[in-house]
Amino acid sequence: xxxxxxxxxxxxxxxxxxxxxxxxxxxxxxxxxxxxxxxxxxxxxxxxxxxxxxxxxxxxxxxxxxxxxxxxxxxxxxxxxxxxxxxxxxxxxxxxxxxxxxxxxxxxxxxxxxxxxxxxxxxxxxxxxxxxxxxxxxxxxxxxxxxxxxxxxxxxxxxxxxxxxxxxxxxxxxxxxxxxxxxxxxxxxxxxxxxxxxxxxxxxxxxxxxxxxxxxxxxxxxxxxxxxxxxxxxxxxxxxxxxxxxxxxxxxxxxxxxxxxxxxxxxxxxxxxxxxxxxxxxxxxxxxxxxxxxxxxxxxxxxxxxxxxxxxxxxxxxxxxxxxxxxxxxxxxxxxxxxxxxxxxxxxxxxxxxxxxxxxxxxxxxxxxxxxxxxxxxxxxxxxxxxxxxxxxxxxxxxxxxxxxxxxxxxxxxxxxxxxxxxxxxxxxxxxxxxxxxxxxxxxxxxxxxxxxxxxxxxxxxxxxxxxxxxxxxxxxxxxxxxxxxxxxxxxxxxxxxxxxxxxxxxxxxxxxxxxxxxxxxxxxxxxxxxxxxxxxxxxxxxxxxxxxxxxxxxxxxxxxxxxxxxxxxxxxxxxxxxxxxxxxxxxxxxxxxx
Numbered sequence: 001x002x003x004x005x006x007x008x009x010x011x012x013x014x015x016x017x018x019x020x021x022x023x024x025x026x027x028x029x030x031x032x033x034x035x036x037x038x039x040x041x042x043x044x045x046x047x048x049x050x051x052x053x054x055x056x057x058x059x060x061x062x063x064x065x066x067x068x069x070x071x072x073x074x075x076x077x078x079x080x081x082x083x084x085x086x087x088x089x090x091x092x093x094x095x096x097x098x099x100x101x102x103x104x105x106x107x108x109x110x111x112x113x114x115x116x117x118x119x120x121x122x123x124x125x126x127x128x129x130x131x132x133x134x135x136x137x138x139x140x141x142x143x144x145x146x147x148x149x150x151x152x153x154x155x156x157x158x159x160x161x162x163x164x165x166x167x168x169x170x171x172x173x174x175x176x177x178x179x180x181x182x183x184x185x186x187x188x189x190x191x192x193x194x195x196x197x198x199x200x201x202x203x204x205x206x207x208x209x210x211x212x213x214x215x216x217x218x219x220x221x222x223x224x225x226x227x228x229x230x231x232x233x234x235x236x237x238x239x240x241x242x243x244x245x246x247x248x249x250x251x252x253x254x255x256x257x258x259x260x261x262x263x264x265x266x267x268x269x270x271x272x273x274x275x276x277x278x279x280x281x282x283x284x285x286x287x288x289x290x291x292x293x294x295x296x297x298x299x300x301x302x303x304x305x306x307x308x309x310x311x312x313x314x315x316x317x318x319x320x321x322x323x324x325x326x327x328x329x330x331x332x333x334x335x336x337x338x339x340x341x342x343x344x345x346x347x348x349x350x351x352x353x354x355x356x357x358x359x360x361x362x363x364x365x366x367x368x369x370x371x372x373x374x375x376x377x378x379x380x381x382x383x384x385x386x387x388x389x390x391x392x393x394x395x396x397x398x399x400x401x402x403x404x405x406x407x408x409x410x411x412x413x414x415x416x417x418x419x420x421x422x423x424x425x426x427x428x429x430x431x432x433x434x435x436x437x438x439x440x441x442x443x444x445x446x447x448x449x450x451x452x453x454x455x456x457x458x459x460x461x462x463x464x465x466x467x468x469x470x471x472x473x474x475x476x477x478x479x480x481x482x483x484x485x486x487x488x489x490x491x492x493x494x495x496x497x498x499x500x501x502x503x504x505x506x507x508x509x510x511x512x513x514x515x516x517x518x519x520x521x522x523x524x525x526x527x528x529x530x531x532x533x534x535x536x537x538x539x540x541x542x543x544x545x546x547x548x549x550x551x552x553x554x555x556x557x558x559x560x561x562x563x564x565x566x567x568x569x570x571x572x573x574x575x576x577x578x579x580x581x582x583x584x585x586x587x588x589x590x591x592x593x594x595x
Contacts, residue, residue: 015213019206023198030195037188044105045181049174051102055095056170059121062087062128063163070131070153073141088128092121110176117169124162127152131159224252348408352382355411358418360389368396371593373567375532377574378586384410385529385586388421392430399465400482400590402529410586417461417502420444433465433478434514437502441480441510444503460503464527473519473594478512485552486517486525487559492552493517524593526555531585532570537577546577555591563591 065084074081096118103111131152134145153159227245234241241263245256365372368389376387384403391397399421403413417440424439440463448459464482468475477484479497486493495515500507519525533551536543554573558566570589 016206016210019202019209023202023206026198026202027195030191030198034188034191034195037184037191041181041184041188044102045177045184048099048102048106048177049181051095051098052170052174052177055092055099056167056174058087058091058095059124059163059166059170062092063160066128066131066159067153067155069135070146070149073138075138076136088125096121107176110173113169113173113176117166117173120162120166120169124159124166127159127162221252224248224256348381351408351411355382355386355414358415359386364389369398369592370595371563373563373591375567375570375587375589375591377531377583377588379531379583380408382408382411383586384413385531385588386414386418387588387590388418390425392425394469394471395431395467396470397425397430397433397465397467398527398590398592399463400527400529400588402462402482402531402586402588404459404461413459413461416447417444417463420447431467431476432514433467433476434512437463437465437478437480437498437512438510441500441502441504441512442508445505445508448503448505460501462497462529463502464497466525466527468519468592468594473521473523475517475519475525477515477517480512482527482529484515484525484527485555486519486523487556488517488519488523490559492556494552519594521594524559524591526589526591528589529586531587532574532589534585535574535578535587536581536584537574537579543581546574563593566591 062084065080065087068080069084072080099114103114106114131149134149135141140146151157244260244263247256247260359376360368365374368391374387376383376385378385384405386401386403388399388401389397401414401417401421403410403417405413420440420443421436423443424436428435428439430436444461462481464477464479464484466475466477466484475486477495479495480500480502482497484495484497486495495517498510498512500510500512504510528551533546533548535546537546538544554570555566558569561569567589574587
């Protein structure tokens with residue numbers, strides 16, 4: 001009879017399964033015995049020992065407390081008397097009820113001992129009750145009842161002897177339950193010893209049998225399959241095995257024969273492909289058999305390659321000429337693009353120098369506002385935001401201006417806004433920021449919409465302008481779409497600007513409102529564009545805006561800091577918030593502390 005691979009596997013694994021079932025049966029039997037004994041320990045002996053010890057403890061407590069009742073003149077509601085009554089009325093009955101439940105699983109001899117103990121306890125309770133009747137209240141300690149109660153409760157008296165007798169009987173019960181607990185533990189140890197015997201010897205025999213079966217299986221199945229796998233892996237990597245596989249009289253032998261034929265075919269194909277690769281398109285291909293389906297395809301491929309080689313040589317020559325011409329054109333275009341990029345970069349750098357020239361220097365800022373800071377962070381090289389300062393007699397002025405757009409368009413708007421603001425100062429009432437913004441609005445509207453006929457451009461500026469009197473510390477404010485934030489005596493004050501932007505052609509004659517607040521030395525005020533509060537960041541997907549409420553909270557929490565530290569804190573908060581989100585707008589925040 002032919003012994004196939006499947007029969008060998010079933011014979012080996014069948015033997016292992018049989019031995020495993022025997023081990024499982026013996027293990028389960030030992031485990032059931034241990035489980036039964038453990039159940040006796042956890043439901044009878046351990047709870048019984050704990051409950052008996054608890055009853056002995058409560059009796060000992062009651063003996064001490066009744067002695068206190070008899071010897072110490074006290075009222076009926078004193079803590080020791082209430083504790084005694086709780087023990088004899090609640091604790092001891094509860095323990096007896098639990099013992100009654102456990103005693104149903106005791107031996108008959110222990111149940112009889114329990115009944116005898118209960119009898120003595122009933123007698124003890126009668127004596128306890130007699131003392132309570134003799135000394136019911138504080139006044140009862142003044143007559144002979146006190147002496148009778150003391151004789152009963154004194155050390156060595158009837159009650160002490162009764163409790164000691166009960167405790168001796170309880171100890172007998174405890175010893176009996178402890179012996180049974182010890183016996184149960186010994187039986188568990190014996191059960192585990194039996195289980196260890198099964199696991200050691202039968203398990204060892206199982207391992208030995210498995211090793212023998214594994215060696216036989218490896219010799220007859222695994223080793224030949226491993227050799228086949230190695231040759232197939234070599235073929236998969238494109239490497240032809242150096243020698244053929246030995247053929248046996250089973251399925252593995254059939255696979256070995258098929259693999260040998262495959263190796264022969266691969267060698268024949270390699271010789272044919274090498275010839276084609278060398279340009280020998282006249283090479284002859286010998287089919288592997290009459291059923292070789294690849295032979296016609298190989299022959300067609302050989303003929304197609306010969307034709308493709310001829311056509312490819314013609315196309316390569318044509319494409320080479322075309323590529324040379326394209327490369328020449330690309331080089332010329334690249335030179336023009338690089339030149340344009342450099343011109344654009346130079347123009348933007350020049351625009352930055354122009355814009356920097358209109359911004360106040362640090363020295364000018366410190367001269368007009370000694371205790372102040374400017375947080376200025378353009379989105380691009382040049383900015384649509386700018387700040388402006390001026391002085392006239394006792395008044396110093398500061399403005400935060402947010403022009404439409406950012407980058408180069410915003411920078412051009414900032415130049416227009418700066419010039420218009422200087423012109424407005426010459427025309428308006430310099431003590432009235434609202435008058436200055438009204439003049440600025442007219443100049444900006446005329447500049448932005450000159451020579452446009454009916455077509456108007458919606459360009460403009462949002463402005464927050466303040467005038468501070470250096471002597472009286474009066475602060476006057478006017479805003480175009482921008483607010484003022486101030487802290488007077490530590491209290492937040494917020495002034496809103498008019499809802500009309502500078503440069504609105506349909507609001508050319510708008511008169512801006514002037515607000516006035518009285519500041520003192522140490523008070524602060526802040527002007528800012530919308531770039532800081534509109535910046536996206538945070539941990540949420542896509543990010544969210546910083547929001548004005550959070551910005552104002554940050555300003556308020558930094559009131560105890562100096563102005564430089566406030567600016568550094570704003571910069572740190574924004575870096576932490578922004579993370580990897582790109583900057584979306586120019587940022588400008590101006591803070592001033594009154595000196």
